[in-house]
Amino acid sequence: MDPLSYKIPLKSLDTIYLQDQESKVRYWFYGIVILLGLTLFLPWTQNIKARGDITSLYQEQRPQNINSPIPGKIVRWAVKEGDFVKKGDTILQISEIKEDYLDPNLVSRTQQQVEAKKGAINFYKGKAATSVSQMEALSSAQTFKISQLENKLGQLNNKLTGEQAELEAITNEFNLTKDQYERQQKMFEQGLVSQTQLQQRNTTFQNALAKKIAAENKIAQTRQEMLIVKIEQNGVQQEYTEKISKAEGDRLQSLSNIASGQGEMAKLENQVANYTIRNGMYVILAPQDGQIVQANKAGIGEILKDGERITVIVPTRVNYAVEMYVRPVDLPLVSTGQKVRFMFDGFPAIIFSGWPQNSYGTFGGKVVAFEHTISTNGMFRVLVAEDATDRPWPQQLKLGTGAQGIALLKDVPLWYELWRNINGFPPDYYTLKEPGSKGSGKEK
Template sequence: MNRYLENSIEQIAENSTYKSFEHIYRIHKKSAIKKWVAGILIALGIILFLPWTQNVRTKGNVTTLRPEQRTQELNNIIAGSVVKWYVKEGDHVNKGDTILQLGEVKPEYFDPQLLKRTQEQIDAKSISAENYKSKAGTAVTQITALTQSRDLKLSQVDIKQKQQLLKVQNDSIDLITANNELSIAKRQADAAQQMLDSGVIALTDFEKRKISFQNALAKRISTENKLLQSKQELINIALEKNNTIQDYTDKISKAQGDRFASLSSAASADADVTKLQNVYAGYDARNKLYYVLAPQSGQIIQIKKAGIGEIVKEGELITEIVPDHFQYAVEMFVNPMDLPLIAAGQKVRFVFDGFPAIVFQGWPAASYGTFGGIVTAIENNTNKDGKFRVLVTEDSTDKTWPPQLRIGGGASGIALLKTVSVWYELWRNINGFPPEYYKPQQTETIKQ
């Protein structure tokens, strides 16, 4: 009866123009759960075999690779008081623009004619040095004249000495002649004595020969005395020559001493000139330091001194300058456990603060809004947080980094490692195994 009633109701519902019964009981609906389960399993199977890029995620900041492109502190070199400010915070300055004018605070530099007076001292010392050099030149001329006079005097003495030597030789010959004559006269006198004793000659002839002997003896003595006088004169000439040499040597030595003294005084004066020139250069440089100039183009930020007349100490920070042009880089801080997985030349993906991105971890090619980088340097020392600093530069083969980046902005980095299957990555994480370690092939030139 019930079955008949149900069949009748279904037949009536099918033939009826009202569809409420069909919508409420869904009598013609067939279950699709088997298809969904099969589809999900097939999709999961496909996903398990998709490629997955292992990675190391870390936080970092935007910086620059070159130190001169980072925010620069502008310090004062000399102490002074603030006279005038030429800029305000936020102003843009070009290299060489005046930022601040300082006034002198040290009494030794108060003289307004300091450079002029120092230059006058330099000129006076220079004239003194030139005078000493001229005096040394005069001494050289005097030495030359004395040397020539000595040579002439010695030539004269040499000639006189040769003449006296010839005279000594002549007197020596005269002495030999006198000795021969004395020998003849003595032999004749002895013969005359014998002949007188024999009575052959008269006493007058004997006395004549005796007188001849005495004359020959006197001549010999006179000639010998003359020879001795000639030798004595030769010795006197030799002494005169020595005295001449000694006299001129003393004069030349004195002139050379004066020359060396003049050269020493000239060198001392030159040294004083050099010292004064150094002092003058220091004064001149100090005058230029009264105007603090911008070392490079950039924006003025964080002025530390204010007001007029405020004292600025040597080396004190005045303001900071943010340079115009940068070669951006990112400094990442990596845990020591992940450091072996990072190598120079390795690819890195970034998400910069202020630039939203949809990141598909493991599928960097499908990530939207990420930017590429290359590891440039890895520091060998940890920071205060115990992490290693890694510098990453822009990847020239990838899309350009945003020009709106600013130094100090945040960046989230993803260091790309080996590409594996999804099932392997799940299995690795379940077992707690580390990522695959490998060294990237450094086929690209890292931007410096």
């Protein structure tokens, strides 16, 4: 018997080579092809990836410089770098170096100048009031004096009227005696009367003429007196007008001094307020709760310039946000309120960018704002805040921590996303619907 023809049953040979069994490779092939085909129809969330850093949502919560409000010399440090301070805690104390403010009693001395200026203003006010009283007295005296002259002028006018009536009577008598004398003279020439009678008539005529001349002189004198009274009246008017004008000038001068004094007093009061406020600037206080870092001055006695940075305070309480930069081509796809997923540096995460719901270790955010001008790095800045409806951000986050952002876009089939990337097409443009609107939250 041929030893080779003898068949020895080998169990291991049957187990390994499966020579007598049907192959299942094609079943596996068909299954894998069907699985891949079904996978192509799975939903895929389009996204934009961008790198960013942790910042604060509010400007006052970002690290801020503590500057010296005035030039001075460091007298004492109350904190050291790394210390945490509360709002209003003393950071350091400085002293004055300008010669204009070295006087320790500068505020009180300036206040004395204010009080002295107030006294001068009160004196000028009294002088102005006195000038007003003087003007009133002069006006009353002027009125009284003019009234006296007007009364005297009225009396002279009455006197003139009487004298004119008397002159008229004397003139009538003169005319009568004149006629009688002329007739007597004619009769004397005819020899009808004696020379004695003619002389008597002449005497009567001369007496009447003398009375008429006397009456006319009296009227002329009265008129002269009236003219003198009118001149005196004008003189009184001019005299008192000059005195009143002088008093008015004194009053206006006093008012001018008052206004000037009030301006100087306001300036002095401003200096008092400035000096008082400046005295409060010698102690630099913490503007808010935070940590002191990056001290710019190291020792006692160093000189600080006006506005020079002393140190930096990092606020303790911060509403964190992420500032990330997107390419100009992706900017139209970013809108306010858009969802963003983040991976923070130092926090482990498993990312499936197309299936954010299956990712682990990511944190949610919402786009708060984006700038409408390009940054110096050639991209647009987008500010993303924490999503209150999602997983809270870690408490260990610090300002400046790096973050990888994934802005979520439209949900599309996986085959469409592969086709889009193979052809180099951008993600689909879409807009968010307003809350409460019908349909899905995104539309193409």
